[in-house]
Amino acid sequence: MDTYFFGVDVGTQGARIVLVNQRGELIASDARKFDLDDRFREEQSPELWWKDCQEMMGNLIQNLPSYIDKQAIQALSVTSTSGTVIPLNADMQPIHDAIMYSDPRSAEQGKRCKTVASTYVQHGYTGFNASSGISKMLWFVETYPEKVADLHLWVHASDFIVGKFSGNYGVTDYTNVLKSAYDLEKLTWPAFVTNELGMQASWLQQVVPSGTVVGALNQELATAWGIPRIAVVVGMTDGCATQMASGAVKPGTWNTTIGTTLVIKGVTKSNVVDPLGRLYSHRHPEGYWMPGGASNTGADWISLDFAENLQALNEAAAQLIPTGKLAWPLKQEGERYPIMAAQAKGFYPEDASREELFTAGLEGVAFIERLAYEIIEELSGEKVEAVYAAGGGSNSDVWLQIRASVLNVPMYKCKEASGAFGAAIMAASNTYYGSLIEAASAMTQIEKEVLPDNSLVEAYEVQYQAFKQKLSDLNYI
Incomplete structure (x- = not known):
């Protein structure tokens, strides 16, 4: 009996979804370009991402071959761009569009983040610039002070889609937080993020290893799609997901x-x-x-x-x-x-x-x-x-x-060797398999x-x- 895994890749201009089995064989896939305006390099609507992903998932599941046992679908995971961040309110609704990794407006904040980090960090990452998540968070807080009172949580692009699938927005993974200033050596948010850059600790997500199960598929979605409440696995950056898919x-x-x-x-x-x-x-x-x-x-x-x-x-x-x-x-x-x-x-x-x-x-x-x-x-x-x-x-x-x-x-x-396939490997890594290395060895x-x-x-x-x-x-x- 085969077991199946979804991989979702939300890119800069479109999304792709794949369904693969435990041997890494491609069962089905779908792709769609987003209907974007001319600001897409700076800001995009995360609700638009979700609308397209939700529609694609429904269509893909509905059109699966008859021999596929939908009850054997076990997990899904998501990959997306590194450095793209979204401010959410207490109801987990965006209070601003996603600030894209390619948005150059936070260049000055990036320089300040780099200077501060270089003072405090001895062996970790300090290469912050306009494409870094932490720079964009600081830019938003300084540019839209009237929205700060409604700010409850910062999430990364893949985290938002994971949240839509599972209801859990408060957890992210090791790869997404590198450019948000998380200390990957000590596995903690460093003090300078709050003390020097002015971020509130409550705005920052819990960080877990990539491949961690963070919830189950929303019951309404599971019912609508006719599949179990499958495991939802924390997201990952697209570059790292492609690395996973390459073997x-x-x-x-x-x-x-x-x-x-x-x-x-x-x-x-x-x-x-x-x-x-x-x-x-x-x-x-x-x-x-x-x-x-x-x-x-x-x-x-x-x-x-x-x-x-x-x-x-x-x-x-x-x-x-x-x-x-x-x-x-x-x-x-x-x-x-x-x-x-x-x-x-x-x-x-x-x-x-x-x-x-x-x-x-x-x-x-x-x-x-x-x-x-x-x-x-x-x-x-x-x-x-x-x-x-x-x-x-x-x-x-x-x-x-x-x-x-x-x-x-x-x-x-x-x-x-695609980001979506890498996300599917991550979905299987700690659900069907015991580790990422085991999953990649079997599925690539x-x-x-x-x-x-x-x-x-x-x-x-x-x-x-x-x-x-x-x-x-x-x-x-």
């Missing part, structure tokens, strides 16, 4: 997602503290740490400059590697990780064919990825054992081979394994060292 959940395993940018997340046994602020660490529900960082380098250059026949370009690249040529396909000025250089500009080799430029670009991104992992190993003292690939960049077989050989570790591509399906090619490993070692030397010559490192 990178054990110490030594890492996930690189290459989309427009390159994002690295992984698991270490100890907290990774980067004095330069390039990396920050989430808390793993089983006591480990999940460091991560985001680069401005990614795959945007492919869609901008090589959008014609990608299949032909990839086939040509397979015959050209290793090129021995140095390229860094950085499309904007400035890099933030693994290099912190506001003046950095990309470069390409001269006198190269179009196919060579494309292939050298693939190699250049792999070199940036390796440099990022070298920094991680240096800071953590731990070894990168394997990399799980996600994002559009994982669809190129030759790029996977280049990256595996440059990094000299196995690279795995999972069949389904490796679609492709790419091992390093020994001949490429040697050639790329030489090319990589030359790449680093060029970065040094340009004063980027």
Whole structure:
């Protein structure tokens, strides 16, 4: 008898819901774009999110295949954007629209939060800015003093949807609170949040490990949908949920997602503290740490400059590697990780064919990825054992081979690596399974394994060292 789990992903412009079984097989899914106005980067209606999620859940359940036993649905969880916050009144109704992570209006408050945190925090996260939840809370209190009397609780985006499902708005998880100033080392709200930033302790949620069951599905919803009062599991940030879906959940395993940018997340046994602020660490529900960082380098250059026949370009690249040529396909000025250089500009080799430029670009991104992992190993003292690939960049077989050989570790591509799927894994992690690691091991399906090619490993070692030397010559490192 199969058991089923819902994963709900509330993104910036739409939502997706999946239903998977205990083996991670996709049973059903639905997606919808939100009807947003032109303020969506700054503020959105959380009630709109809920309306669409509620309708999608109802439609998805109603249209399940007849062989699916609805009584075997066991749990659901939610993922959403990191840093998005919502002020609620005592009736758990929003007194203001959700203040989005991408809203820049709290930049000045972000600087103050960073200054205060840096005074009090020795080894934790202090990289607060306009995208941080705590900065937005402070901005709201200072901008709308007339609403403060009605403010009862601050919640994060996924917490609001969890609350709508279960009625419990007062609990959040380790990943959501990182940018709201919670101390993940001491597992407490630090005194400076109330004493220096003026937040009231009663406004702050209880914090539990990701994967914790926080309630049961609202009885009215359960009756309307014809399913049991399934367990509702605390939410999670979208980046961490995607990491769960990729399979990178054990110490030594890492996930690189290459989309427009390159994002690295992984698991270490100890907290990774980067004095330069390039990396920050989430808390793993089983006591480990999940460091991560985001680069401005990614795959945007492919869609901008090589959008014609990608299949032909990839086939040509397979015959050209290793090129021995140095390229860094950085499309904007400035890099933030693994290099912190506001003046950095990309470069390409001269006198190269179009196919060579494309292939050298693939190699250049792999070199940036390796440099990022070298920094991680240096800071953590731990070894990168394997990399799980996600994002559009994982669809190129030759790029996977280049990256595996440059990094000299196995690279795995999972069949389904989305935030919604990661939320479903979280839903199963402490209901059907005994831990996140157990759930991810059972539910993630490796679609492709790419091992390093020994001949490429040697050639790329030489090319990589030359790449680093060029970065040094340009004063980027």
